[in-house]
Amino acid sequence: xxxxxxxxxxxxxxxxxxxxxxxxxxxxxxxxxxxxxxxxxxxxxxxxx
Numbered sequence: 001x002x003x004x005x006x007x008x009x010x011x012x013x014x015x016x017x018x019x020x021x022x023x024x025x026x027x028x029x030x031x032x033x034x035x036x037x038x039x040x041x042x043x044x045x046x047x048x049x
Contacts, residue, residue, distance in 0.1 A: 011019055036046070 007023075011017060
């Protein structure tokens with residue numbers, strides 16, 4: 001959790017708020033990959049792409 005706090009502090013101090021949408025999309029796609037690995041949700045995720 002300290003990594004996330006440190007990252008947020010870095011973005012606040014350096015005015016790098018443009019990184020936030022990139023990080024959010026990486027987390028969303030990572031979650032989709034984790035969900036699609038052998039679960040019942042996989043067929044529904046594949047229809048999105």
